Amino acid sequence: MPTSKLFRKAVIGMVFACAFGAQDAPAQTRIEFASWQLVEKGRAEKFNALIDKFAKEHPKIAVEKVAIPYPVFEQTIFTQAGQGGGPDVFFVADEALPKAVNAGFAAPLGELLRLSTLDLSPMNQLAAAQDKQFALVWEAITYNLIYNKELLAAAGAKVPTTYDEFLDAAKRLKAEGTFGYAFRSAPAEAAGMWYDATDWVYGLGGRWSKAGKPQFDSEPVIKAVTRLAEVYKAGYVPKGVDAATYRRMFWEGKIGMMIDNLAVPTIVIGGNPAMRDKVGIAPVPFESREHTAITSFIVINAHSKHKPEAAELVAYLYSKEGQLAVADMLGGASVVGTNVTPPAEALASAAPWLAEAKKAEVAQTVVSPVPEGLAVKTTELKTVLSDAIEQVLFGGISPADAMRAAQQRALEVAGR
């Protein structure tokens, strides 16, 4: 029958088309790449473009970008990796790296990459253990005083270098109808509260732990929490805000000062380009001149079924071309995974606050926010700390009592 013949021809035609079509199209391997920076304002656009460029230059590799916000990033990735899945390449920050290595999520990179061909910086030793390189340093972003030059000038306040000057500036800013300072005070921001409090503690020479023993009830920690409560109760800070909100408020000119990481000026300028010349950077205005940093790393998932392709992506990101693009994306100051540095004039034009940031770095010593000897317990210790700070800020408990109770809980966590 003519209809049946026609049908048979159509089927044969489709089979041929599929077969030859398949031969023509390059066989692609699909890998997943997860980072919180893929959602950050001011960075996401350039990062997406960089990954797209890699995909264009490597037609055999299709990269699926997995954009997860920072507050839930570790939990999401680790839950997947715990089940033997997860993205092929992903970011980790600070204490999440030892957790990933201990849990066997991080593939040894020496077996996948020719590390000697990458111009890696000595800082990558942070991600090495048992003679194996488990990750590469992506970025180390220090915390500094970030201020709005225009607001401080209008309030007649000078850039603070001491706690008293900081209080005075906050008071003057409040008198002008803006908030003097901001830190995370929303219950939903327990993990971030750790970073906020760390600079206040380190600024007084304190530490969260020493040789595996928590120091939550030590004098510097109690004094730091007392100061945070003082600033909060004086009404210098917006109440109940999370980081995304107070950063937005900063770029909208409603907050005069923050102690935040150096990724934030890029985010602020991304949110409001008019802030470009208004953002000032200075050392954290506390006694010890010690401040902290978030160090993030890039990891190839040990469960990945496409490790060679994942390694190609990592190699691209750590090539000279990749690092220059990353420096442009991140603002330059924090890209310390390799010895590649962008030309000075390019940095200056990309980030006018960078010169101030460099001066601030010289004046301070960086100390890791990860509690010494308790890295894998950090997540639980963050909850202990945020509970204690909440009790002080909202529960009317004295800082000394709250931190003494926190110390008991921290000891219990450390002993498990």
Next chain:
Amino acid sequence: MPDRAYDSAMSRAAWLGIAPAVLLLATIQGYPIVRGVYLSLTDTSLLSPNISRFVGLANFTRLFGSPFFEKTIAVTLVYAAGSVIGAIGLGLLAALLMNSDFLGRRLVRSVILVPWATPQVAVALVFIWIFNPDYGVLNFALKSVGAASENVLWLNDPGVGMISVLLVTIWKIFPFSALVLLAALQSIPASHEEAARIDGAKGLAMLTEITLPGIRRTVLVLVLFLTIWSLRRFELIWLLTRGGPVRATNTLVIDLYREAFINARLGQGAAIGVIGFLASIIITIIYYRVERSSTRRAGES
């Protein structure tokens, strides 16, 4: 004997008939429960769930020894009671309104359903802004009418946190109660109301003598459902307060999530889950007892 053979065949047929349902339930309900109970007796970590050690009742001992566990139970009970009473109370008022005859009744019926139809995440995000101490519309309104002299910390003050979470919860779930109660109200025979009216019953007497007894069984079912749902409600509380401030809204489910998925202690989280499961069973048993005795009393009268 032929009768016995027939009975046996019938019995086999009955078992065969329910076998698919039993198999399905055993797979999707029975296995997770058994697995959950087993997990609660181990030190399983979320990071390496395939490596675990049997620890007996250690997770439960730690839980009951924790200074926070008593508060968690109390918070869970307050939250469950508050949301059930609030949702049924407001739902009943809404149902009575929707059951009466007035112009625009259809519009009201549609509008009342909006909170139920809105996704929980959207509700939480909008209420976070409404509750914002400095810029929220609620504080602005209260200060505008002179009801508050300074900003209320709706989600940050431990004394107010639970009230705020309950307000959002009740707003979100009351339309469900309203709909169910409306159906119950409409099933009350008109002749009962007519007879009561002839006997001179009005207003409150009508409500307590005719309406409420008429919907009593529906209310009981609602109490059961809403209580169990309240015990396991997670998204709203987590998004609004993460169990804070100062653990004022830290229910069992929030604790479970924190232990299992943030602290990565799956075994400890499962122990909390087992306690929540037992609580649900106890509530269900209480429900069936109340239901049975109320049916018996109704039969006697």
